[in-house]
Amino acid sequence: MKNINNYDLNLLNVFRLMMQIRSVSKVAQKLGITQSAMSHVLNKLRAQFDDPLFHKTSHGMEPTIRAQELYETIIDPLENLTRALQITHVFDPLASHRTFVLGTSDYLEKLILPKLVRYLSNTAPNIKLKCTNYDDTKLSKELQNVDFVFGRYSNPAENLYQQTLWHDKFITLANVNHPRIRNKTISINEFINEQHILISPTGVGTSLVDKQLAKLGYKRNVMLTTHLFNTPIEIIETSDMITTMPERLAQYSSDTSKINFITPPVNLEPFEISMLWGPFKHNDPAHKWMRKTILSIAKQGQTS
Structure with missing residues (x-):
């Protein structure tokens, strides 16, 4: 059995056109190549299949019996492949059940x-x-x-x-009626002495706030740790606890008439x-x- 890897499958399209058009010059024109280049391709086809494939007659290039057998075998797969390559998958959101x-x-x-x-x-x-x-x-x-x-x-x-x-950036939230926090700023000593809600999506129990405080030799008083972002907002609105969280979510989710937005006293880079x-x-x-x-x-x- 001959190995398909030894064949130049690109030549099959030329063979298909020759079978359909039966003219070297017209096939060359359709492919956009010179007639001499087309003759070179034909020679490669003949060598590949070990057969003349086409003979020149007064009616054009006539296929040999071997060429006719090859064409009958490859035409359907080749046409199917051509159609498959021409398919453009257009996504229709109205029809999709994805x-x-x-x-x-x-x-x-x-x-x-x-x-x-x-x-x-x-x-x-x-x-x-x-x-x-x-x-x-x-x-x-x-x-x-x-x-x-x-x-x-x-x-x-x-x-x-x-x-x-x-x-986004981090912001500290406190109840607008918090007994000790009345301004838009807070000192680091005031900050660490308040009761904090720590938001830890991964559940590790520390956050960027704690890492920055540790660099300065401080540790805050964490009373509640949660992996959720929205729950602390509800607690802040009805208690004296504070939390530090992404500003965009805080603005979106909170009743701003009940929440005081405060600049954190440690350096927290935007993200x-x-x-x-x-x-x-x-x-x-x-x-x-x-x-x-x-x-x-x-x-x-x-x-x-």
Whole structure:
């Protein structure tokens, strides 16, 4: 049995045209090559199949019996392949029943999901969303089991794609009627002596605030640790505890008439919130559409 690797399959298209047109000059013109180049291709075909394939007659180039047998064998697969290569997959959101899996936190869900669900209900009513917590340690596994993950990623794996959605910064929140905090600023001593709610999405029990305080030789009084972002806001509105969290979510979620927004007394750098996805779905038209949709929603009116 002859090895297919020894054959130049690109020549099959030339052979197909020769069988259909029966003219060296016309096939050369259709392919955009010179007649001498076409003759060279024919010689390669003849050598490849060990047969003359075509004879010149007064009626044009007539195929040999071997050529006719080859044509009958390859024409259907070749036509199917040609059609497949010409197919452009166009994504229709109205007709799609796709389920997209989003790896996120309640911070991102609060800021993205309401708008996204409203948009999909009109534009893609059969598309489903599934939100799941996503461990950052899985980012090296090319995100095959989720469509997107959202969060702060300063140095994701090189094989992942990244799109910045927005910029945010940290703000300290206190009840507007807090007995000791009345201004928009607070000293570091006042800060560490208050009762804090620590938000730790990973559950490790420390945060950037604690790391910055430790550098200065301080430790705050943490009374409650939670992995959620939204619960502390409700507690702050009805207690004397304070918390430090992303400003964008605080502005979006809180009753600003009940909350005092305070500049933290330690240096907390602004940060980017990004959307990541893996290489396997990068060129998928449905995935491209959803990426564009999420980015558009993230940019709409900031927190509106």
